Amino acid sequence: MLLLYxxxxxxxxxxxxxxxxKHTPGTTPxxxxxxxxxxxxxxxxxxxxxxxxxxxxxxxMLSPGHLTRxxxxxxxxxEFSLLDEVTLEANPATFDAGKAKLFRDLGVTRxxxxxxxxxxxxxxxxxxxxSVAQASExxxxxxxxxxxxxxxxxxxxxxxxxxxxWQATLEHAMSLSPDHISAYNLTYEEDTAFFESLRxxxxxxxxxxxxxxxxxxxxxxxxxxxxxxxxxNYAKPGHHSTHNQGYWRGEDYLGLGPxxxxxxxxxxxxxxxxxxxxxxQVEAIGNALTESETLDAEARRLERIALGLRTKDGISxxxxxxxxxxxxxxxxxxxxxxxTGNQLILIHHGRALVxxxxxxxx
Numbered sequence: 001m002l003l004l005y006x007x008x009x010x011x012x013x014x015x016x017x018x019x020x021x022k023h024t025p026g027t028t029p030x031x032x033x034x035x036x037x038x039x040x041x042x043x044x045x046x047x048x049x050x051x052x053x054x055x056x057x058x059x060x061m062l063s064p065g066h067l068t069r070x071x072x073x074x075x076x077x078x079e080f081s082l083l084d085e086v087t088l089e090a091n092p093a094t095f096d097a098g099k100a101k102l103f104r105d106l107g108v109t110r111x112x113x114x115x116x117x118x119x120x121x122x123x124x125x126x127x128x129x130x131s132v133a134q135a136s137e138x139x140x141x142x143x144x145x146x147x148x149x150x151x152x153x154x155x156x157x158x159x160x161x162x163x164x165x166w167q168a169t170l171e172h173a174m175s176l177s178p179d180h181i182s183a184y185n186l187t188y189e190e191d192t193a194f195f196e197s198l199r200x201x202x203x204x205x206x207x208x209x210x211x212x213x214x215x216x217x218x219x220x221x222x223x224x225x226x227x228x229x230x231x232x233n234y235a236k237p238g239h240h241s242t243h244n245q246g247y248w249r250g251e252d253y254l255g256l257g258p259x260x261x262x263x264x265x266x267x268x269x270x271x272x273x274x275x276x277x278x279x280x281q282v283e284a285i286g287n288a289l290t291e292s293e294t295l296d297a298e299a300r301r302l303e304r305i306a307l308g309l310r311t312k313d314g315i316s317x318x319x320x321x322x323x324x325x326x327x328x329x330x331x332x333x334x335x336x337x338x339x340t341g342n343q344l345i346l347i348h349h350g351r352a353l354v355x356x357x358x359x360x361x362x
Contacts, residue, residue, distance in 0.1 A: 001082075002264070003246045004049035006037060006070075007257030008059040009275055012094070015127045016197075017155075019189030021259035021273045022057045028275050034066050036282040038073035040256050043286035048078050049254070051085045051243040058114075060090035064102050071106040080107045085149075085242040087112055092138035093130040100145035110149040110241070111142050112182070118172040119165045122158055132172075139176045149239050151180035156213035158186050159194075159203050166213050170220050179239035183217040184232045185210050214352040231310040231354050248307045250300065258288065266300070268293050306358045314345030324361045331357065 010030065011022045052074065062070070080086070087110040088103060095103070103111065115135045117123050123132070130138075142150050152173050156166050173181055188198045188205065197203045218228055226234035230248065233241065247253065255262045259273035272278050272290040281288040295303075301319055308315035317339070320328060328344050331337035336350030336357070346354055 001048055001050035003243055003251055003253035004041075004045065004052045005243075005253060005255045005260060006041075006052070006054045006059075007255065007260040007271075008054060008056040008062065009258050010056065010061055011058045012061060012091075013127060013129050016193035017126060017186060017189075019192050020055075020057065023275065026275070028279060030062065030066050031069070033275060033279055034062075034070045034073075036279040037070065037256055038077075040282045040287060041073065041077055043282075044256070044262075045077060045254060048082055050083065050251075051246060052083060052087070053085075053243045054088045056089055058091045058094060059088050060094040060099070060103075064099060067102060067106060075107070083107075083109075085110055087151075087241070087243055089114060090138075091130065092135045095138070095141070097141050097145065100141045100147065103142075104145050104147055108147070110151065111147050112151040112153060113138060113142075114153045115173075116153060116155045117158065117161070117165070118169040119161065122161045122165055122169075125158060125160050126155070136172075136176060139178060149179045151182060151239075151241070152176070152178045153182045153184070154217075155184050155186050156217065157206070157210045159197075163212060163216065167216060167220070170217060174220070174224050180233070180235045180241065181221060181226060182233050183214075183221070185214065211349070211352045215349075218351070227312075228351075229312045231351060245311075248311050250304055250307065263295070266295050268295055302362045305362050309344075309346055309354050309358050309361075312345065314340075314343045317342050317344055320344075320361060327360055 007021070009022045010025050012024065014022060014024070086108050088108045089112045091114050113135070115130070116126055116128060118132050118135065120132055123130070139150060139152070154169060154173060188195045188203070194203060198205070221234045222228050226236060227240070228234050229240055230244070233244070235241070252264050253262060254264065255271065258271055258275045258278035260271045262269045269289050269292045271288040272281060278288040305315055305319050317325060317328065328337065328339065331344070331350060332339050335348060336346065336353065338345045338347050346357065350357060
């Protein structure tokens with residue numbers, strides 16, 4: 001079985017930090033897009049998936065009719081009772097109690113709420129359209145609808161965000177009793193407004209600042225009973241993201257929708273990153289593939305190191321060459337990692353340095 005990802009590119013507003021392919025609805029009819037996604041799935045999906053993840057963009061902004069249409073196609077194509085998890089990303093400003101009940105009725109078992117902050121001025125900097133009150137109410141609405149698992153997405157090292165702001169956001173999030181919290185370090189990605197501000201010198205990166213915020217989240221969330229199981233992810237028992245864990249373990253996945261990426265049997269495919277072209281191409285030939293590459297053993301080894309180091313399980317020492325093995329031993333001596341049996345696991349300050357450490361080991 002594989003992981004199934006559906007990319008819904010539509011947003012009411014384009015946030016200045018987001019580098020994922022997205023846009024306002026525009027001229028492409030959403031109903032036609034939903035039909036194209038159903039057709040692509042029926043053309044390309046050849047096995048029962050283990051998980052389903054609807055990301056974006058903002059999947060929750062789809063109308064009840066379009067959501068029902070899309071999920072009807074999913075139910076017709078494979079068996080929902082065999083799925084481990086069905087996640088839908090949601091913006092607090094895009095649903096009410098009725099729509100939350102619909103999510104559950106359609107088979108969604110996990111909602112990932114893109115809240116990012118519980119500080120009003122930080123939400124304004126990020127261009128978010130919801131208020132703190134709306135975000136808090138969204139969690140209650142989902143809980144009342146019987147949603148089995150709720151994740152809150154948060155971000156730190158945002159321009160204008162103080163350490164006190166970050167602590168208050170974490171404490172507010174925990175007060176809502178979510179099952180999972182994702183705490184992401186803001187990164188400045190090309191083709192975003194924030195990146196342009198960084199390039200002009202209006203914004204600055206600070207690794208020491210990032211590390212302080214990272215460790216504050218780690219201290220507060222683990223003390224509250226969350227398992228810090230991946231660099232940016234914390235879960236209560238039984239609520240780890242099965243879909244994302246599959247990515248980190250290198251499992252095969254099929255991506256549907258514009259810009260979506262798939263990795264199947266050692267071949268990585270990418271769909272065209274244009275919604276109108278995506279719809280037209282799927283309607284014509286059943287897929288929207290634009291490029292592919294075969295991943296050789298070395299490429300897969302490097303990915304296993306980069307992704308595995310992010311998790312609390314670490315990586316097998318068998319993945320490392322002689323020089324990297326020596327560096328791994330130094331990491332252990334420096335208190336940045338632990339070697340347990342044949343596994344290298346980053347600990348303490350090493351977890352905040354995962355990207356530079358991974359670069360040293362590959």
